[in-house]
Every structure is written in C-alpha cells, then in structure tokens.
Amino acid sequence: MSDIEIAQQAKKKRIVELAQEQYGIASEHLEPYGHYKAxxxxxxxxxxxxxxxxxxxxxxxxSPTPAGEGKTTTTVGLGDAMNRLGKKTIIxxxxxxxxxxxxxxxxxxxxxxxxxxxxxxxxxHFTGDFHAIGxxxxxxxxxxDNHINHGNALNLxxxxxxxxxxxxxxxxxxxxxxxxxxxxxxxxxxxDGYDITVASEVMAIFCLATSLADLRERLGNIVIGYTRxxxxxxxxxxxxxxxxxxxLLKDAIKPNLVQTLENNLALIHGGPFANIxxxxxxxxxxxxxxxLADYVITEAGFGADLGxxxxxxxxxxxxxxxxxxxxxxxxIRALKYHGGVNKDALTTENLPALEKGMVNLEKHLNNIQxxxxxxxxxCLNHFTADTDAEIQLLKDKVAALGGTAVVARHxxxxxxxxxxxxxxxxxxxDNKPGQHTFVYEDEASLWEKIETIATxxxxxxxxTASPKVRAEIEKLNAQYGDFPVCMAKTQMSFSSDATVRGAxxxxxxxISEVRLSNGAGFIVAIAGNxxxxxxxxxxxxxxxxxxxxxxxxxxxx
Numbered sequence: 001m002s003d004i005e006i007a008q009q010a011k012k013k014r015i016v017e018l019a020q021e022q023y024g025i026a027s028e029h030l031e032p033y034g035h036y037k038a039x040x041x042x043x044x045x046x047x048x049x050x051x052x053x054x055x056x057x058x059x060x061x062x063s064p065t066p067a068g069e070g071k072t073t074t075t076v077g078l079g080d081a082m083n084r085l086g087k088k089t090i091i092x093x094x095x096x097x098x099x100x101x102x103x104x105x106x107x108x109x110x111x112x113x114x115x116x117x118x119x120x121x122x123x124x125h126f127t128g129d130f131h132a133i134g135x136x137x138x139x140x141x142x143x144x145d146n147h148i149n150h151g152n153a154l155n156l157x158x159x160x161x162x163x164x165x166x167x168x169x170x171x172x173x174x175x176x177x178x179x180x181x182x183x184x185x186x187x188x189x190x191x192d193g194y195d196i197t198v199a200s201e202v203m204a205i206f207c208l209a210t211s212l213a214d215l216r217e218r219l220g221n222i223v224i225g226y227t228r229x230x231x232x233x234x235x236x237x238x239x240x241x242x243x244x245x246x247x248l249l250k251d252a253i254k255p256n257l258v259q260t261l262e263n264n265l266a267l268i269h270g271g272p273f274a275n276i277x278x279x280x281x282x283x284x285x286x287x288x289x290x291x292l293a294d295y296v297i298t299e300a301g302f303g304a305d306l307g308x309x310x311x312x313x314x315x316x317x318x319x320x321x322x323x324x325x326x327x328x329x330x331x332i333r334a335l336k337y338h339g340g341v342n343k344d345a346l347t348t349e350n351l352p353a354l355e356k357g358m359v360n361l362e363k364h365l366n367n368i369q370x371x372x373x374x375x376x377x378x379c380l381n382h383f384t385a386d387t388d389a390e391i392q393l394l395k396d397k398v399a400a401l402g403g404t405a406v407v408a409r410h411x412x413x414x415x416x417x418x419x420x421x422x423x424x425x426x427x428x429x430d431n432k433p434g435q436h437t438f439v440y441e442d443e444a445s446l447w448e449k450i451e452t453i454a455t456x457x458x459x460x461x462x463x464t465a466s467p468k469v470r471a472e473i474e475k476l477n478a479q480y481g482d483f484p485v486c487m488a489k490t491q492m493s494f495s496s497d498a499t500v501r502g503a504x505x506x507x508x509x510x511i512s513e514v515r516l517s518n519g520a521g522f523i524v525a526i527a528g529n530x531x532x533x534x535x536x537x538x539x540x541x542x543x544x545x546x547x548x549x550x551x552x553x554x555x556x557x
Contacts (some may be wrong), residue, residue: 001021002552002557003109003110003115003119003556003557004119004120004554004555004556004557005090006112006113006115006261007109007115007117007118007119007120007261008119008120008552010099010115010117010261011263012035012036012117012118012259012263013263014031014036014257015030015032015035015036015037015038015224015257015258015259016032016038017379018259018263018265019038019257019265022264022265023265023292023293023504024130025040025044026297027287028041029041029043029044030257030324031254032342033127033252034118034121035252036118036258036259037118037121037122037126037127037256037257037258038256038257039127039251039254039255039256039257040254040255040256040257040267040288041254042211042212042253044253044326045255045284045287045288045291048288048291048292049291049308051292053289053290053291054088054289054290054291054292054293054294054295054296054297054323055295055324055429055430055433055517056286056290056296056298056321056323056324057078057093057293057295057296057297057298057324057326057327057425057429058297058299058300058308058311058323058326058327058374059071059074059075059078059143059297059298059299059300059326059327059329059473060299060300060303060304060307060308060326060327060329060368061302061303061304061329061330061364061494062303062304062328062329062334062337062338062351062360062361062364062493063302063303063305063360063364063494063501064303064332064334064491064492065333065337065338065492065501066300066337066343067171067331067332067333067334067337067343067346067545068331068334069329069330069331069381070111070329070331070381070411071299071329072076072108072109072110072111073110073112073114073115073381073410073411074095074114074327074329074379074381074410074418074477075091075093075297075298075299076091076110076114076115076116076260076261076266076410077110077111077113077408077410077411077414077415077417077418077421078091078116078297078327078379078408078410078418078422078425079091079264079266079297079415080114080260080261080262080264080410080414080415080418081262081410081415081416081417081418081419081421082295082297082422082424082425082426083262083264083415083418083420084199084262084415084416084534085371085422085423085426086504087294087295087422087426088264088293088295088528089264089293089295089296089297090264090265090267090289090292090293090295090296090297091116091260091264091266091267091296091297091298091343092266092267092269092281092285092286092289092296092297092298092299093108093116093266093267093268093281093298093299094107094108094267094268094269094270094271094272094279094280094281094299094301095108095122095126095256095268095269095271095281096108096122096123096126096271097128097130097168097196097197097198097271097273098124098130098168098169099168099169099198099534100170100231100534101123101124101541101556102169102170102536102540102541102542102545103170103534103536103537103540103542104536104537104540104541106541106556106557107119107122107123107124107556108123108271108557109122109123110260111411112410112411112412112414113261113408113410113411113412113413113414113417114260114411114414114415114418115257115260115261115263116259116260116266116268117258117260117261118258118260119556120553120556122258122268123392123556124135124553124556125255126254126256128197128251128252129206129252129256129269129270130168130197130271131168132248132249132251132252133197133200133202133203133206133249133252134166134167134168134197134200134329135248136202136219136245136246136248137200137201137202137245138165138166139164139241139244139245139248140163140202140222140224140236140239140241140245140259141163141164141165142317142397143239143241144161144163144224144225144239145179145180145187145188146187147239148188149186149187149188149216149521152236153365154227154234154239155227155228155229156224156225156226156227156228156234157226157227157228157231158188158190158229159190159224159355160225160226161190161192161224161225162223162224162225162226162515162516163222163225164192164195165192165193165194165195165225165435166194166195166196166197166199166200166202167194167196167197168196168197168198169196169521170196170533170534170535170536170540171194171533171535171536172531172533172534172535172536173193174193174533175193175194175531175533176191176192176193177191177192177193177194178190178191178192179192191529192195193533194509194533195532195533196273196276196532196533196534198271198273198276198277199271199272199273199276199277199516199532199533201222201519201520202219202222202245202249202516202519203270203271203272203277204272204277204278204486204517204520204522205218205219205222205519205520206249206252206253206282207210207269207270207271207272207278207280207281207282207283208272208282208283208314208315208318208520208521209253209282209283210283210284210287210318210319211282211284212246212250212253215246215249215253215270216242216243216245216246217242218237218519218520218521219236219241219242219245219246219519220235220237220242221235221236221237221518221519222235222236222242222518222519223235223516223518224236224239233493233518235278235518236519237276239353253284253467255267255269255282255284255285255288255290256268256269256285256408258341261414262385262414262415264496267285267286267288268281268285269281269282269284269285270282270285272301272490273301274300274301274302274306274307274310275301275302275306275488275490275491275530276488276524276526276530276531276532277488277524278310278311278314278315278486278520278522279300279301279302279306279307279310279311280298280300280301280307280310280311280314280315281298281299283315283318283319283321286298286315286319286321287319287321290397294485295426295429296438297327301491302491303364303491304326304328304364304367304368305363305364305367305457305458305494306487306489306491306510307454308326308367308368308372309367309372309439309457310438310486311483311486312321312372312438312439312487313438313440313453313485314440314484316436317438317442317484318521320498322435322436323374323434323436324374324375324428324429324433324434325374325375325376325377325428325433325434326372326374326375326376326377326378327376327378327379327421327425328361328364328365328368328376328379328503329381330361330377330378330379330380330385330394331380331381331383332354332380332383332385332390332391332394333346333347333383333385333386333387334357334359335349335354335357335360335361336353336354336357336395337357337501338356338357338359338360338501338502338503339352339353339354339355339356339357339358339501339502340356340357340501341353341357346385347385348385349387349389349390351389351390351393354390354393354394355393355397356502357501357502358394358397359502359503360494360501360502361378361397361398361461362401362503363494363503365378365398365401365403366401367454367456367457369402369403369490371439371457372436372437372439373434373435373436373437373438373533374434374435374436375428375432375433375434376403377388377403377404377405377406377421377424377425377428378394378398378403378404378405378406378409379405379408379421380394380395380405380406380408381404381408381410381411382407382408382409382411382412382417382458384412389515391407395407404424405419406420406421406424407517408420408421410526411482411534439452439453439456439457440452440453440485442482442484443482443483444469445472445477446473446476446477446483446485446523446525447463447470447474447477449484449485450473450485450511450525451463453485453487454509454527456488457493457494458489458507458509459494459503459504459505459506459507460495460505460506460507460508460509461505461506461507461508462508462509463508463509463510463511464508464509464510464511465510465512466510469511469512469514472514473511475517476514476523480516480518480523483521483522483523484521484522484523484526485522485523486517486522486523486525486526487524487525487527488525488526488527488530488532489509489527489528489530490527490528490530494507495507495509496509496510496527496528496530509528510527511525511526511527512526512527512528512530513525513526514526523549541557
C-alpha cells in the first residue's frame with residue numbers, strides 16, 4: 001500500500017484519551033482540533049518546569065538525493081521501537097510546508113509503517129500554525145506600506161526595506177514583484193518580493209521563543225528597514241505591530257500533539273527549512289517533551305552539514321539543550337547516487353559506486369564526532385533492493401571509521417523493524433552519552449563564523465564575497481557580532497553547487513547576501529544562488545493529489 005493508504009487504515013486513538021493514558025495529561029490541558037490532534041496549553045507546560053529533563057537524541061542524515069533517505073521515517077520508527085522496549089519516548093518533528101507537499105519533495109509525516117497520523121491533516125493545514133505565521137508576517141508587511149503611505153513619520157527609506165511578504169507555496173513568479181500600482185490611493189509603488197513562509201523570520205522566532213512574552217519581545221525586535229540619510233535600523237515595535245502579530249500567534253505557539261501508527265504520542269510544532277532557515281522544530285515542543293519523557297528523539301532538516309550544524313550552533317546554543325547522541329540516516333541507494341549512479345539504476349547492485357559514495361557518509365560522520373563532539377550511530381534505512389553484499393560493505397566501511405552501522409526495517413515493519421537500532425542508541429545514551437561542542441565560539445566575528453562553518457563542515461578551501469557583501473558583514477558585525485550564523489545553502493551538496501555529489505573538498509563558497517534576523521537572534525548568510533522562494537518542478541506533486549466525493553485524499557506522499 002502507499003503511505004497515505006497505510007495512514008488512512010491506521011487504528012488511531014482519540015488524542016485526549018491517549019495523552020491521559022500515556023502521560024497523565026488531563027483533558028483540561030488540551031485543546032482538541034478534532035479527535036486526533038490537539039494543542040497543549042501553555043499553563044500546563046509551565047507546570048512542568050520542576051521536572052527533570054529526559055535525554056535528547058538527534059536524527060540527521062547524509063546529503064539528500066532524489067532517491068530519498070528517510071530521516072523522518074527513521075525518527076518515527078526509532079521512537080516506536082524505543083517505546084516497544086519499554087523506554088518512555090516522545091518524538092519531536094517539524095510541521096510540513098505546503099510548498100514541498102505540492103512540489104517535488106512530498107510531505108513530512110514519515111513513510112510506510114513508521115508514520116505520524118492523521119497524515120493528511122499534518123501534511124496539509126494541520127492546526128493552522130503556518131497560516132497564522134504567514135498572517136503575522138504579512139500584517140507587518142501591510143503596516144510598513146501603510147505607514148509610508150500616511151506620511152512616513154519614522155523616515156523609512158523605501159529602498160532599504162528589509163521585510164518581504166510570504167506565502168506557504170512554491171511560486172517563483174513572486175520572487176520579485178512591484179506593488180502599489182494603480183494610482184495614489186494604493187500607496188507608493190516600489191519593488192518587493194515574496195519568500196516561502198518557512199523562510200520567514202517570524203517562523204524562526206516562533207521556533208526559538210520560549211513563552212508568549214518572549215515571542216512578543218522577539219517580534220518587536222525585527223528590523224524592518226533603515227531610515228533615510230543616517231541608515232538607522234527601524235524595528236517592528238516602532239510601528240507598534242508586534243502586539244497584533246503576537247495576538248495572531250497566541251494559539252499557534254502552543255505545541256501540537258498527535259500520534260504514531262503505533263499509538264505513541266508525538267509533538268509536531270514549527271517548521272523552518274534547513275537550507276534557508278535553521279531547520280528545527282520549536283524549542284517549546286522539545287523542552288516540553290524533555291519534561292514528559294525519559295527519551296526525546298528530534299530531527300534536524302536535510303543533511304548533517306545543514307540541519308545538524310544549526311541544531312547545535314543555533315538551537316542548542318540559544319535554548320541550552322544538551323543532546324546525548326546522534327543517529328545518522330543513510331541508504332544504499334543514496335550512497336550509490338553519491339558514487340555517480342543515475343537515479344534509474346540505483347536498484348542494481350553496484351559495490352564500486354557504493355564504496356565511492358561512502359565518502360559522503362564519512363564526511364558527515366566525522367563532522368558529528370569531531371566537530372559536534374557527539375557519539376553517532378549510522379542507521380542504514382533498508383530498501384528491498386539492497387543486497388547482502390552492499391549491506392556488508394557499508395557495515396565494514398563504517399566499522400573501519402570507528403562507527404557502528406545498524407540495519408533498520410521500520411518502513412516495512414514499524415517499530416519492530418528498528419529494535420536493534422533502539423537498543424544500540426539507548427546503550428550509548430544511557431552509558432556513553434556525549435557532550436556537544438559548538439563549531440565556533442560566540443566571540444568569533446561573523447566572517448570567522450562563516451569561514452569556520454564552510455571550511456570545517458563543508459570542506460571548503462576558501463570563502464569569498466563581493467566588496468559590497470563584505471562591507472555589509474562588517475557593518476553587521478559591529479552591532480550583532482555575537483549572533484550565530486544561519487547558512488542558507490543548497491542541501492544537495494557540501495558545496496554550493498547542487499550538482500556536485502560525494503564529499504567535495506577545497507571548493508569555494510561564495511556568500512552572495514547577508515540578512516539580519518534580529519528577532520530570531522542570528523545572521524543569515526546566503527551561499528551562491530540559494531533561493532528563499534522555491535519554484536515548482538516541471539511535474540509538481542500537486543498533479544497527482546486529488547480528493548474523492550467522500551472527502552478521501554489520494555496521491556499525497
């Protein structure tokens with residue numbers, strides 16, 4: 001069966017009953033959205049503050065390929081397996097964006113028999129969080145142009161506005177637009193543009209905020225642009241927009257509770273992209289799970305060079321989180337792709353290509369162990385075309401690197417297929433947990449932070465930027481030099497060229513643009529031609545999605 005058919009046949013439990021049964025959460029602390037999803041009240045979360053924290057496990061992956069790696073599937077399967085072994089475990093995932101759901105990547109609710117449900121709801125509108133984030137972002141956009149139209153008392157320079165609009169859809173036609181056409185009643189015409197909602201600073205703020213008050217303050221700190229002449233920053237609070245923005249987000253900030261196919265609770269909240277944002281679910285969801293469970297498994301988007309680095313250097317740094325171990329997801333198919341095999345030939349045994357492609361896994365494994373300072377288990381996410389010889393080669397190669405590789409079959413067998421992985425991970429977390437290290441220190445300059453990430457994590461030989469961009473970095477460094485850096489780079493390669501497979505080294509990373517995210521508390525450095533508004537492919541996934549006369553959705557994956 002397809003993923004959506006499996007999900008639609010799941011024997012779900014009512015979320016209010018499941019929360020009470022597993023964690024003693026009384027119904028008055030839940031705000032149900034139907035029978036199978038609910039929000040957890042902030043008062044209840046506050047009541048957990050004296051509870052001891054559980055142990056945090058990060059799931060990441062090798063560099064993504066068109067063959068797929070199954071990071072979310074592994075997170076779900078591992079969580080179910082840990083619970084099968086009697087270990088009180090909650091998984092924390094990001095919410096899917098509509099852009100990739102209708103584009104090329106598909107949804108983000110897992111796959112096979114390792115999914116979170118209700119799958120269709122999670123992948124589509126869920127509890128409306130992304131709509132609220134988009135509305136809050138675009139309210140600020142509207143208030144900026146309204147302020148300029150009514151006299152511009154803050155002396156904003158329309159040429160130096162730093163706040164675009166957003167929509168949660170891949171739409172390349174909106175990357176650059178001209179607004180306020182049609183006459184004086186519509187304002188002053190100017191060039192504007194759209195980002196996808198998951199690239200919004202509001203999304204980043206939403207995922208890093210620890211309370212409603214913290215959210216409101218961070219929203220007020222957003223720099224929307226600069227004044228004419230002296231180019232002083234103007235903040236959202238000066239427009240008096242942050243209160244209304246926070247009001248739009250007052251329900252969205254509450255973490256969402258759902259369940260796996262095996263009826264284990266899961267928290268799904270927030271969803272910044274990892275190639276253009278910091279790629280982690282909300283701090284509030286992760287901290288809540290740590291208070292409820294003995295083990296918490298969370299994911300960081302895309303490969304360990306992007307999501308995992310930002311998880312360590314941004315999320316853990318900002319929230320004081322302490323991961324104990326990392327699971328690095330790989331597939332035989334993806335490694336053969338990194339070894340030069342075309343997508344249509346990945347099901348054929350090819351030991352030389354697999355061995356060649358292992359350099360990608362090796363680089364990620366070394367980064368995790370050496371630069372992030374954490375023990376790592378390699379999860380071989382099993383596909384039916386994998387041969388015994390290929391599996392043995394991967395295990396031998398990982399062992400030669402001083403690591404452990406475990407074959408997991410959670411896609412086909414659910415939690416039962418990941419029990420060996422669960423035992424291996426639990427042994428490390430219980431007996432040999434790691435203590436993470438940051439890739440760079442707070443005291444380093446912004447340029448030094450960019451260089452460190454590029455050379456240590458990406459294997460670059462040098463980092464370049466135009467004089468204009470270097471000047472902008474130096475200007476930001478004077479006031480925001482203690483901020484971490486959020487690199488916006490293609491997820492498909494260690495380089496900034498999406499076509500370069502394996503583990504390139506000595507390449508050049510060019511920083512084409514930098515953006516201040518003052519509310520989130522980091523600087524975005526855009527490498528190469530990375531787009532913050534993706535486009536749809538020639539044949540988008542939307543063409544295969546439909547709904548029948550009974551309201552049953554088909555084609556979603």
